Amino acid sequence: MKKILLVLFTLVLLTACGGSKEKKNELYLFNWSDYIPDELITNFETETGIKVITDYFSSNEEMYAKVKAGGAGYDIVVPSTDYAEIMMNQGMLEKLDKSKLSNIDQLNEELASKIVFDKEHDYVIPYAVGATGIAVNTKYVEDYPKSFDIYNREDLKNKMTLLDDMREVMASALIIAGHSPESSDPVDLADAKEIILGWKKNILKFDTESFGKGFANGEYWVVHGYYENIIAHLTDEQAENVDFFLPEKGAQMYIDSMAILKGAKNVENAHKFINYIHRPDVYVQIVDYLETPSINKGAAEIRETTPVYTVEDLAHASLMRDLGEALAVQSETWNEVLTQ
Structure with a gap:
């Protein structure tokens, strides 16, 4: 009996250890290059304990083809408007839990509303315009x-x-x-x-x-x-x-958005990252880095750089x-x- 109990205890212990290895505190991001300051990723990792692993793509077509072929385990992708619409319509994106995205009230709705296929931000959250x-x-x-x-x-x-x-x-x-x-x-x-x-x-x-x-x-x-x-x-x-x-x-004109892939393994961490990005004190570092118009209202008020072109300049785009x-x-x- 003692031997049986010992075997059962060992199996339980091994299962627990195996499970802890599988559930790593990670986030897999598939993004454009030169699109986010490295220190923001580092700060997010320090604040949350979540390790961010980033891969880069050079075109929407490349991103879409890779995700369609299997996705290599990515959690968040950053498609432009046309491909965000395609991916949403093809059921490739996870519906967002907006109760975990308190900072989306910082979105400039005049710009965000141009994403006419997802006006309620159920699947995509604008990253940059x-x-x-x-x-x-x-x-x-x-x-x-x-x-x-x-x-x-x-x-x-x-x-x-x-x-x-x-x-x-x-x-x-x-x-x-x-x-x-x-x-x-x-x-x-x-x-x-x-x-x-x-x-x-x-x-x-x-x-x-x-x-x-x-x-x-x-x-x-x-x-x-x-x-x-x-x-x-x-x-x-x-x-x-x-x-x-x-x-x-x-x-x-482009609006690139953050979206969580259907079947992503780190959905909770993905929501934390998206909400972090739209914290005004964080997002201001993005627009100061990119020198583009801000889609985040709070960041627009505290930015230190002047965008190379304005929202008004985009009227004919x-x-x-x-x-x-x-x-x-x-x-x-x-x-x-x-x-x-």
Whole structure:
């Protein structure tokens, strides 16, 4: 009998030990690079005892494909508006427990309400708002148009880049051609393709991962991208020679949001992280780091930096939505651009 009790006790002990190993105090974050100050992650870990493990993606398409293929155990992802809508509609996101997200009352609802597919914030919480623009190194480039026409400059050949992002580039070209950025019409797409091919002959490459570094080291003089990815690599002296502008025609606006993946193992920790991010004293460090407009009201009042562009500047920018059936035909046109 004693032997049986000893065996049972040992089994219980092993089971308990095994269970404690499985339930680690962790959080797996899948995010854009250069998007959150490292010290905020460190402070969150210190405050909560939760270890944050972060992986990075360079496009929504890359993020979506990886999550769709299995997700590698991520808890939180940070998709842009169009892919947040796709993922919500496909049942890929966990419904949020808003009783654990007291700080979402800090959201600027004028901006947050643009997420029309989830107005009540049941599945996504806005992380950052901004726009895709064009940066010019004025040390090397003078007398240029503040529009996508700069990509028609043959004298800047191989000194310019465009984002390696179908949605961004196709939408801009469609708008410039006078069409809807969600169009699936073959004639509209042919017009957009012609415009992009005109740009392509003058750029060094389509680049989403290293345009900020390339711009900082002088390899590129004109880049299409996100200000926060550019300024992160510049010294104060270099920044004085940068003109970042939003083209009046073809500018794209984005709202990137935090969402918890369906089946995430660390749902409680994910809610803690999202709520932490929107604490004004925390979020202000994000907008001061990114130098973009604040979607958090409290942070907007105490920020130390002036955003490089304002909410008003975004009025003429287009916010991308789920393309639906148009995605396949636009992707086909984009692949034709890349292979020509």
